[in-house]
Amino acid sequence: MSSRLADIFADFIANRTGASDAEVVAFSKLSGGAIQDNFGLTLTLTGGTHPGQHELVVRQDAPSGVPESLSRPQEFAVLKAAFEAGVTAPEPLWLCEDPSVSGNIFYVMKRARGTASPRKLVKAEHSPEARSRLTRRFGEELAHLHSIRPPREDLGFLPLPRPHHPALSRVLRYRRYLEQIGEPHPVLEWALNWLEDNAPEPGPTVLCHCDFRTGNYMMDGDELTAVLDWEFATWSDPCEDLGWLCSRSWRFGQEQREVGGMGDKSDLLAGYRDISGTEINPDHVSYWEVMALVRWAMIALQQARRHISGEQRSLELALTGRMVPQMELDLLQQIRELEASQ
Amino acid sequence: MINQPDATDLLQQARAVLLDSIVPGLEGEQRYQALMIANAMGIAGREASELRDQITRCNKALRHYGNYDSEEELAKAIAQRKLDVTDEDLQELLLTLTRAKLGINNPGYLQQREGS
Numbered sequence: 001m002s003s004r005l006a007d008i009f010a011d012f013i014a015n016r017t018g019a020s021d022a023e024v025v026a027f028s029k030l031s032g033g034a035i036q037d038n039f040g041l042t043l044t045l046t047g048g049t050h051p052g053q054h055e056l057v058v059r060q061d062a063p064s065g066v067p068e069s070l071s072r073p074q075e076f077a078v079l080k081a082a083f084e085a086g087v088t089a090p091e092p093l094w095l096c097e098d099p100s101v102s103g104n105i106f107y108v109m110k111r112a113r114g115t116a117s118p119r120k121l122v123k124a125e126h127s128p129e130a131r132s133r134l135t136r137r138f139g140e141e142l143a144h145l146h147s148i149r150p151p152r153e154d155l156g157f158l159p160l161p162r163p164h165h166p167a168l169s170r171v172l173r174y175r176r177y178l179e180q181i182g183e184p185h186p187v188l189e190w191a192l193n194w195l196e197d198n199a200p201e202p203g204p205t206v207l208c209h210c211d212f213r214t215g216n217y218m219m220d221g222d223e224l225t226a227v228l229d230w231e232f233a234t235w236s237d238p239c240e241d242l243g244w245l246c247s248r249s250w251r252f253g254q255e256q257r258e259v260g261g262m263g264d265k266s267d268l269l270a271g272y273r274d275i276s277g278t279e280i281n282p283d284h285v286s287y288w289e290v291m292a293l294v295r296w297a298m299i300a301l302q303q304a305r306r307h308i309s310g311e312q313r314s315l316e317l318a319l320t321g322r323m324v325p326q327m328e329l330d331l332l333q334q335i336r337e338l339e340a341s342q
Numbered sequence: 343m344i345n346q347p348d349a350t351d352l353l354q355q356a357r358a359v360l361l362d363s364i365v366p367g368l369e370g371e372q373r374y375q376a377l378m379i380a381n382a383m384g385i386a387g388r389e390a391s392e393l394r395d396q397i398t399r400c401n402k403a404l405r406h407y408g409n410y411d412s413e414e415e416l417a418k419a420i421a422q423r424k425l426d427v428t429d430e431d432l433q434e435l436l437l438t439l440t441r442a443k444l445g446i447n448n449p450g451y452l453q454q455r456e457g458s
Contacts, residue, residue: 031371175421178421179421184412184413184414184416184417184418185417186413186416186417186420186436186439187436187439187440189417189420189421190420190425190427190432190436193420193423193427194427197427315375315378315379315382316378318382319378319381319382319385322385322447322448323447323448325440325443325444325447325448326444326447326448326451328436328440328443329437329440329441329444329451329452329455330455332433332436332437332440333455336433339428
């Protein structure tokens with residue numbers, strides 16, 4: 001790992017904090033992140049506003065991003081808003097908007113303890129009480145996040161849903177996207193029709209993480225230490241986040257634990273209610289679980305396109321394209337179950 | 343043209359060598375990449391041997407349901423809202439198409455979901 005890059009980050013941080021010296025103790029590239037490069041940086045600062053040793057993460061753009069995702073400065077602003085609203089997000093510290101410093105725009109945040117590996121997390125032994133507490137905590141975290149509502153000057157770059165109905169605005173966007181790629185996906189078209197016909201009245205428009213799922217939070221033992229990966233955050237319906245977290249795609253073999261393979265929906269919604277005072281209708285969460293499957297299929301199609309078009313040749317992106325029928329089967333099964341239960 | 347062993351056999355054997363002899367010695371990112379390669383070889387192998395049968399099966403189901411010549415025609419009819427979302431025969435057709443694709447891409451997933 002280039003120590004030159006570590007020195008560049010260290011100098012920048014020394015400069016921002018007024019430290020007389022910044023000694024690099026450890027530096028490594030962290031795994032996970034097709035869109036961003038994440039580096040772990042341990043640093044000892046002498047003097048200035050933050051003296052002492054710090055465990056940090058530096059996040060900067062990788063060569064290619066996806067159009068739906070936020071820029072680093074936007075992500076920094078979202079992270080700041082979420083952290084201030086009481087979400088267990090990594091504390092955002094410094095943003096560098098001058099690409100001549102390291103070659104890319106980057107920001108620095110505190111590093112959380114633990115692991116985000118979904119397989120490890122769903123397989124970990126937890127007592128039923130710990131599992132229930134954790135699942136309630138997911139609800140609490142989302143309720144804190146959803147207390148952030150438009151208009152917000154610091155988040156003015158986030159588009160409001162058009163039409164002013166997050167579900168129908170997603171349906172429109174995904175239909176347009178299917179038309180653009182010109183590849184037949186009858187199951188996705190069918191699911192979009194179902195989503196159009198069954199859209200519930202929208203809830204309040206709130207700041208949604210839009211990728212809060214097992215794999216995107218860190219845990220140390222049975223404690224949640226950080227909600228990660230904020231690049232898809234936008235204004236939407238509260239149930240978008242709840243449905244995404246409960247989607248069949250993120251249970252990693254623990255199908256009976258509908259909240260990310262970790263716990264029960266009743267605990268999730270109880271935690272949400274404790275903080276927000278809002279009683280969420282579980283049927284609306286189920287609706288957004290269907291939306292989550294369609295959205296994940298759309299993302300997979302987009303990733304495959306990046307490979308097929310030659311924009312970014314990658315085996316991982318190519319194989320993601322071949323996952324689309326998995327979401328299609330889950331859509332067929334889940335919509336039929338919902339229809340049968342009505 | 344007779345050219346033996348065929349593509350399916352070659353891919354199957356190459357994949358077995360990769361998984362049995364190479365993957366156990368790998369860790370971290372390299373192991374992850376080798377497993378992705380094995381996955382891609384598995385898909386390509388199944389596609390080489392099963393694609394023709396699966397296409398025949400799908401085309402038969404498309405014609406049987408509504409005399410559609412292709413998946414494109416069906417997708418268009420659904421997008422134009424010419425078909426009822428709740429029609430069970432339509433759902434069966436969509437399941438047939440999806441099973442055919444999953445049989446090639448990830449038969450384990452199909453088995454796990456349909457078995458449960």
